Amino acid sequence: MLTVKNLSRSFGDIKAVQNISFTADKGEIVGFLGPNGAGKTTTLRMMVGYLQPDSGTIELDGENVFDNPLAASARIGYLPELNPLYNEMTVEEFLRFIAALRKMKEPYLSERLEFVRDNCGLDEVWKQKIGTLSKGYRQRTGLAQAIIHNPDLLILDEPTSGLDPNQILEIRELIRELGENKTVILSSHIMQEVQALCSRVIIIHKGQIIVDDSIENLSSYISETTQIVLELEAENPDFQPWLEQYPQVQLTDIEPKDDHLAFKFTIPIEMDLRKELSAFVSEQGWYLISMYRETQSLEEIFHLLTSEEPFYTEEEEEKEEEEEVIEGEEISSEEVNESEAEPEEETISLRETEEKAQEESSTKEQK
Structure with a gap:
């Protein structure tokens, strides 16, 4: 089971994730949704240990993932939205390299290579360099590296990006099969994909979870x-x-x-x-x-829920208004000081001119 408790993360003054909590069980595919800038990717990166939270915990079966990052990593598979691959390697070389990093040994390695080769549809490009692959095959290769070590927790960020309709159906079926005995967190902007695969949806907006419920109950929120x-x-x-x-x-x-x-x-x-x-x-x-x-469709519900104003408290609104007033007063004060300073400089300059003229006149009279 994945357990996220009171998780927060800020970047300077920006509160990307604000005290969120949720759980996901084995055998469950959970849709993790949010508009751009909602804190979704930040949360996923914390879940895989790429980012440290400011506060809160992430646990796998009761074990904090940050207490033993290497052990936690061995149980997590991650496909990021921007799929990082080595273009000069062939598909097989890349997957063997990932397996070596995960210290996978024979004969289990051969068994898992055969599994991802067949189930991710990579047979035709197995010996081909990744730099020559289409976007669809690159995405399949990224999915293969995420599942090659048979992880307990699978985190997929836009897993079907770049695939054609037939490939999407194949990968969806693979994710559905994987979800029978794994915990799967699926993030996607394709709402039909979420509806097809997920029984439950978490929606994050402005760094806060606003919905955590089954798809059937989402209409009750609007x-x-x-x-x-x-x-x-x-x-x-x-x-x-x-x-x-x-x-x-x-x-x-x-x-x-x-x-x-x-x-x-x-x-x-x-x-x-x-x-x-x-x-x-x-x-x-x-x-x-x-x-x-x-x-209503999930797409309509998502739009209605995430197009609202940010979830500010009255105290936060008052604080922002006070800061705006203070900034306004500081600007006005500076403008006043500048406007007062300019005439003073002009006065000094005029006095110097008059004194110089008097000195010149006095010199002439003496001569």
């Missing part, structure tokens, strides 16, 4: 209601008797289709009345064509 759409064939259907039983429910729209009607009901998000609604339709003898819950 709305207190949900919509059920019911399509049926009937003559003059009347839902008033059913609505009287559930005063919290509203019939908000009726849309005529080609040969049937579509009814939209707005229901509190904590209620699921699809069984009761279908039972009522059956009792009336109406022909039910379809019924479904209308949901």
